[in-house]
Amino acid sequence: MSKKQFFVRLLPLLAVIGPGIxxxxxxxxxxxxxxxxxxxxxxxxxxxxxxxLTTFSLAVTQEIGARMGIVTGKGLGALIREKYGVRWTAFxxxxxxxxxxxxxxxxxxxxxxxxxIFHVARFISIPIACAIxxxxxxxxxxxxxxxxxxxxxxxxxxxxxxxxxxxxxxxxGVSSLFIPTVxxxxxxxxxxxxxxxxxxxxxxxxxIQDYVVDKNLAKEDLNIERGDVFLGSFVTNxxxxxxIVACAATIFAHGLTITDAKDAAIAxxxxxxxxxxxxxxxxxxxxxVFGAALVPVSTSYVITDSFGFGSGLNxxxxxxxxxYILFAGSLIIGALLVLLPFVPLLGILFWSQALDALLLxxxxxxxxxxxxxxxxxxxxxxGRIVNFIVIITFLLIALSTAAFFITQFIPQ
Amino acid sequence: xxxxxxxxxxxxxTESKEYIGRIVDLLFLASETALITKFVVATxxxxxxxxxSQYIHRNGIGFILSNNYETxxxxxxxxxxxxxxxxxxxxDIDGAKVIRVNDVIIHDAPDFAVSGIDVGLLGLxxxxxxxxxxxxxxxxxxxxxxxxxxxxxxxxxxxxxxxxIVLKSEQEALKKLHPEDLAEHLEHANIQNVLRSLRxxxxxxxxxxIADLNVDYQxxxxxxxxxxxxxxxxxxxxADEAVDVLLxxxxxxxxxxxxxxxxxxxxxxxxxxxxxxTPIGHLLSSExxxxxxxxxxxxxxxxxxxxxxxxxxxxxxxxxxxxEQIVGVETLHELLLQKSDTPFYKIMNQNLILGRLTTPxxxxxxxxxxxxxxxxxxxxxxxxxxxxxxxxxxxxDLVERDL
Numbered sequence: 001m002s003k004k005q006f007f008v009r010l011l012p013l014l015a016v017i018g019p020g021i022x023x024x025x026x027x028x029x030x031x032x033x034x035x036x037x038x039x040x041x042x043x044x045x046x047x048x049x050x051x052x053l054t055t056f057s058l059a060v061t062q063e064i065g066a067r068m069g070i071v072t073g074k075g076l077g078a079l080i081r082e083k084y085g086v087r088w089t090a091f092x093x094x095x096x097x098x099x100x101x102x103x104x105x106x107x108x109x110x111x112x113x114x115x116x117i118f119h120v121a122r123f124i125s126i127p128i129a130c131a132i133x134x135x136x137x138x139x140x141x142x143x144x145x146x147x148x149x150x151x152x153x154x155x156x157x158x159x160x161x162x163x164x165x166x167x168x169x170x171x172x173g174v175s176s177l178f179i180p181t182v183x184x185x186x187x188x189x190x191x192x193x194x195x196x197x198x199x200x201x202x203x204x205x206x207x208i209q210d211y212v213v214d215k216n217l218a219k220e221d222l223n224i225e226r227g228d229v230f231l232g233s234f235v236t237n238x239x240x241x242x243x244i245v246a247c248a249a250t251i252f253a254h255g256l257t258i259t260d261a262k263d264a265a266i267a268x269x270x271x272x273x274x275x276x277x278x279x280x281x282x283x284x285x286x287x288x289v290f291g292a293a294l295v296p297v298s299t300s301y302v303i304t305d306s307f308g309f310g311s312g313l314n315x316x317x318x319x320x321x322x323x324y325i326l327f328a329g330s331l332i333i334g335a336l337l338v339l340l341p342f343v344p345l346l347g348i349l350f351w352s353q354a355l356d357a358l359l360l361x362x363x364x365x366x367x368x369x370x371x372x373x374x375x376x377x378x379x380x381x382x383g384r385i386v387n388f389i390v391i392i393t394f395l396l397i398a399l400s401t402a403a404f405f406i407t408q409f410i411p412q
Numbered sequence: 413x414x415x416x417x418x419x420x421x422x423x424x425x426t427e428s429k430e431y432i433g434r435i436v437d438l439l440f441l442a443s444e445t446a447l448i449t450k451f452v453v454a455t456x457x458x459x460x461x462x463x464x465s466q467y468i469h470r471n472g473i474g475f476i477l478s479n480n481y482e483t484x485x486x487x488x489x490x491x492x493x494x495x496x497x498x499x500x501x502x503x504d505i506d507g508a509k510v511i512r513v514n515d516v517i518i519h520d521a522p523d524f525a526v527s528g529i530d531v532g533l534l535g536l537x538x539x540x541x542x543x544x545x546x547x548x549x550x551x552x553x554x555x556x557x558x559x560x561x562x563x564x565x566x567x568x569x570x571x572x573x574x575x576x577i578v579l580k581s582e583q584e585a586l587k588k589l590h591p592e593d594l595a596e597h598l599e600h601a602n603i604q605n606v607l608r609s610l611r612x613x614x615x616x617x618x619x620x621x622i623a624d625l626n627v628d629y630q631x632x633x634x635x636x637x638x639x640x641x642x643x644x645x646x647x648x649x650x651a652d653e654a655v656d657v658l659l660x661x662x663x664x665x666x667x668x669x670x671x672x673x674x675x676x677x678x679x680x681x682x683x684x685x686x687x688x689x690t691p692i693g694h695l696l697s698s699e700x701x702x703x704x705x706x707x708x709x710x711x712x713x714x715x716x717x718x719x720x721x722x723x724x725x726x727x728x729x730x731x732x733x734x735x736e737q738i739v740g741v742e743t744l745h746e747l748l749l750q751k752s753d754t755p756f757y758k759i760m761n762q763n764l765i766l767g768r769l770t771t772p773x774x775x776x777x778x779x780x781x782x783x784x785x786x787x788x789x790x791x792x793x794x795x796x797x798x799x800x801x802x803x804x805x806x807x808x809d810l811v812e813r814d815l
Contacts, residue, residue, distance in 0.1 A: 078501070081499050081512065082499050082500065082501075085498070085499060085539070086499065086514070086536055086539035086540065087539055087540055090536075090539075090540050306512075307512065307514075307536060308501070308502075308511040308512025308513075308514060308531065309511070310511075
């Protein structure tokens with residue numbers, strides 16, 4: 001087969017491939033990098049088993065979303081609206097809005113942290129970034145944005161290299177994937193929750209389903225799409241593994257701590273030496289800007305669609321005022337949260353991810369109910385393994401959060 | 413005017429105050445007039461009762477079931493408001509996704525029927541209990557809520573039968589209305605639809621639908637139809653109504669149409685035509701109050717206090733539109749029972765019983781007796797209010813004549 005023939009064969013695949021990888025890549029956004037760095041820095045390899053579990057959880061939940069979108073031709077918000085009515089939709093949209101504003105704040109915190117490495121104050125970097133994002137989304141071509149991001153995501157490979165160069169304890173690292181360790185300390189438990197929350201988000205759940213609907217994928221594409229989401233889940237957590245390992249080997253192993261986002265750059269020292277901070281800043285910036293563009297647009301699309309207002313960037317301001325208001329509003333509120341002077345950037349980055357896990361719980365309930373409903377899914381109902389993993393995921397988050405709150409009240 | 417969001421989960425009692433259950437759904441016919449045929453009531457034991465709507469009526473307290481109610485099965489041609497209308501996506505004629513059904517508008521006089529769809533923010537907010545404050549705020553700030561009602565006539569009925577909500581026109585050409593205009597539009601559209609579909613309706617159905625229509629069809633009947641067709645239509649309605657229509661025409665046209673009226677009906681019509689044909693012009697009174705349909709109950713009552721001090725009596729408030737046409741009526745009793753911030757168009761009775769200057773006194777009296785009203789509004793060709801005639805005055809006039 002000639003090269004040309006090979007690429008031509010690849011083209012239809014490229015049309016379908018994408019959402020799983022995009023969604024997965026956004027999981028490694030600023031919040032993700034911060035959370036994994038903290039996980040590795042504070043607890044070494046102890047949380048790696050959570051990563052393995054969430055890989056399965058992510059693959060399963062994304063697959064459900066893709067399958068629901070393909071089978072019903074409707075987004076998650078629309079399904080909830082049509083099955084459960086206005087009140088539950090309002091509740092779910094509120095959950096989504098809060099979760100996404102948290103994520104947007106995290107992206108801006110990432111941008112601010114990146115610029116602080118260059119000694120630029122957040123009061124300058126954030127407004128400018130906000131304006132750039134607004135411009136990018138309204139004037140820019142979304143397709144190109146996605147492709148650009150995918151290309152630049154190759155950056156994460158530096159973590160792989162750095163991890164290797166840092167001479168980690170490989171046997172411990174790999175075994176930690178399969179052997180769970182749990183410390184009943186508040187910080188361990190909440191980090192556990194945050195690791196789950198940064199991987200599986202309410203946002204991602206709505207995104208994958210809307211994406212496949214938007215691209216008009218049909219039942220024939222179901223298997224390719226499954227491959228895409230499994231691949232995306234694997235790739236994103238493959239990278240997360242190395243982020244944690246790199247931090248474990250460089251920061252945890254030397255008894256250092258991360259108090260500020262830029263401290264996490266130490267993990268890249270084995271690779272980049274004195275340029276570690278620069279490299280880290282670049283990676284953080286890239287992840288954050290894309291997230292800051294994608295998340296508000298996606299949020300307003302979902303909310304306007306389920307409430308039946310006009311939605312989409314192809315509509316003008318007059319036609320779809322609610323869409324633009326929601327998009328700009330969530331972006332600006334997220335930015336404002338980070339501009340509050342007393343708010344620690346690292347705190348936002350971490351806690352927004354933990355919050356995501358909690359807010360995921362009601363969404364998981366709806367996903368479970370809808371994907372098991374024969375009238376919705378016809379013959380594409382969930383299999384037993386899928387249901388099992390969804391329930392395990394729910395329990396993992398719920399129990400860890402409950403344990404976290406309980407340990408808050410028990411003296412250490 | 414009722415909203416589905418108000419009806420949903422409303423309690424239902426029998427006439428003897430026995431609690432039956434809550435309304436969870438309404439079944440309607442996917443036709444031009446979208447009559448609601450059954451109410452679905454969920455009992456405490458979670459059983460759904462399908463009650464034909466003729467056993468249900470509404471009073472100031474809530475929904476009442478006749479003591480002798482029966483339940484029936486759901487028929488195939490009946491559609492569910494909850495599952496097939498509420499929350500569903502609406503597409504326009506080109507298949508573009510337009511909006512969602514946020515609430516369903518139901519009118520309850522003369523019969524329960526779906527009259528339109530609310531696609532606006534207020535429709536959504538009614539479900540989460542925020543409608544009152546939002547609406548009150550808008551009224552205070554004199555902001556007219558956006559056009560957000562789609563009348564039922566804009567919906568492709570055939571598609572509803574297929575389970576989809578499709579508009580008859582493109583999104584840009586969509587006729588959206590203010591709530592207060594819906595009643596009028598409904599009336600107009602109803603007449604057009606009825607007249608258009610009269611041919612395909614069976615006798616019983618068309619007689620019922622026409623009988624339920626406002627007397628306003630008169631204009632349409634004679635603008636559009638041949639003498640033959642007019643005669644056919646008039647044969648389907650009550651003799652009183654037919655006579656009133658015939659009397660509004662010149663004698664030549666009247667005679668032509670009479671030829672085509674069904675023999676069985678002709679006799680009573682001719683008989684009534686021979687009665688003393690003195691019209692009621694001289695009995696016209698100007699002691700009435702009109703309001704715009706967008707005023708609140710409170711504002712309407714204030715107007716009554718201000719303007720009716722010198723009236724000998726006042727029974728009804730009439731609502732008129734911008735063109736001074738009469739669009740609705742409400743009794744003082746009802747008005748006093750309503751919450752003060754309710755808009756007039758929501759509670760007014762749109763099923764108007766009207767008379768014309770050519771209406772004979774005898775017919776006017778019979779009409780008032782038939783519909784249990786004390787005053788008959790008299791309108792011109794364009795439904796503009798000219799004055800009212802009270803039952804008292806007409807009866808007195810007729811009694812004195814006979815003495």
